[in-house]
Amino acid sequence: MSYTVGDKTPEIRVTPDKYLPHRYAGASGDFNPIHIDKEFAQMVGLPNTILHGLWSLAQVQRAAIQAAGNDPTKVKTLSGQFRGMGQPEVEVVVTGEITTVEESGEAIIHLEAAQGDTRIIRNATAIIEP
């Protein structure tokens, strides 16, 4: 694959259903009750259960994989910051853009994930191989 600065990553739009955090808890092993127990979440001051940050980052990962010709083994790095709280039953939109193409052909992508005006993953960066 060759990459071009300014190219956008394929847009990911996905709505996690009410029980998605339970399935992700089982798949990932992260059973922190703020993600799966509304009463517990409210007891610690949250409005409701919140999405796992690493689930949201996995949606960013999907955009990076698709940008790399749909080859998961071409994703060499992925990082991101968890800020706004992600909510179940609200559409997540992942956008990204290639900001640098190295001489080696590797591309650096900057991405983010948002629910409406709330950016739930900020300053995400991925490096993908040619």
Place this chain on the structure above:
Amino acid sequence: MAIKTDAVGKTYPPVEYVVGTEKIREYTAATFDDNPLSNDEDAAKAAGYAGLVAPPMFAVVFSSKAAVPAMFDPEVEMNFAMMVHGAQDFTFHKPVVAGDRITTTASVKSIEASGGKGFYVYTTESVNQNNETVVSADWTCIVRGVEA
């Protein structure tokens, strides 16, 4: 609460994990990842892999089993009630494939206070059965109400 940094550099016992085909499928289903290499054994084998290729972030599944005990280490004294997962940083060195036997070692990379918050960074290093590093990760936890 004053921050305690004694645990910086501490390394924890390695944790072994065997990557299973259905576990990869469970992870891809929960993350809506329909990539053929990670879901269809025939597609993975046609591409030259011994089995399903784990999505890069499947690393969460095996490396958290090493990272979480480090986070809960009483010697670190991280206040969970005030903690959020602040950031995550992965470097993927080699693909992870169903059947791989992955060994992950966690350590405390840094503990710093800044602006009334504590920044606890844990690192995990995962190697496969051939002793090749497959993924390294930094896990940043941010704790409110911490002074230098």
